[in-house]
Amino acid sequence: MTMKTPYGVCAGIVPWNFPTVMFVLKMAPAIAAGNAIIIKTSEKSPLSAPFLANLAKEAGIPDGIVQCLSGMGDTGKILCEHMRVRKISFTGSTRTGRAIAAAAAQSNLKSVTLELGGKSPCLVFDDADIDEAVAGCTFSISVNSGQMCMASSRLYVHEKIYDEFAQKFAKSFGSYKQGDTLDPSTTMGPQADEIQAKAVQSYLDIGNKDGKALIGGNKKEGNFFEPTVYTDIAEDSRINKEEVFGPVTILHRFSDEKDVVAKANDSEYGLYASVYTQNIDRAMRVAKALEAGTVGVNCTSPSGAADMPFGGFKSSGYGREGGPNALSIWLEEKAVVIKVKGL
16 A cells, blocks of 8 residues: 655745745645645745734644744755755745755755746737737736746737737736835836846846837836836847846747747746637647646636646746645655565
8 A cells, every 4th residue: 555644844935926825835735734834934025924824823723833934045044954854845036946956955855846937938829819818918927016937928929910919018018007006006016125126127228238128128216117028139138038027028029830839948947838829729739839837828827726736847946736736745655565464
């Protein structure tokens, strides 16, 4: 027979951009599988974890089963190197993910699940519902001010509809209102802090040099950036290859399906991809060919389903969280062989 057994003490390291959701997505399956878990939050967003931990205590979860820490990178490093921690689940940047995997390997070879960055492509074919594609792509790159790992930041639009799409997309994305995030009329906020704003600015400098801004391309007061769309960007430009993590997207023109799939896959990232078309044969063919952990058809990120696994290909991580096997990453599998007397 086979048995599933919990690891014991686990750790979940969550990012600053979605701290509440990530706390729950790591904590719930970990303790349901029978583990204790320490959640480490970013120093940029430390307040939700203790609030949720107190709710867990009020719900009757025994003391010590759910704990939380906050701090700089050294705090996470201690967890990753600790010999009593047997499992790490991390969501965040690819750079930090590599460091976590190395620390785990150099300590006690603890199990690691990584959900990392992305540079998500969206392919819009000439038979797509243009208005639907515009709405989906606009929402994807504006969620959390573009600070989302699966944001559609590379748009490949068929040449037959490129001009119409570009005009409508620029109008839609450019209409987002920035301001006080507590004001209900505000539809897009600032970057998380000055550090993140400087990172986004460095990519705008590249975009303004390597291509042409259809809209935006400038920093506003504080840590706000104009919704920005670049055209005429070469495939090998850094702004087309690297994760910006801001309200910035690149618009490309294409004519051939095979060629555009190759360009979409020409990335070290593979977290999310999407395709807009009314042809189901093409949709399934392209979905199979795209190198991504999730593919949206006539929808794009953050569209997903809680009963489906989530994770990335290539440098977007390894392992899957959620879905029908949500508990499996928090359990070790044991084979038990029983000799029956007389047989």
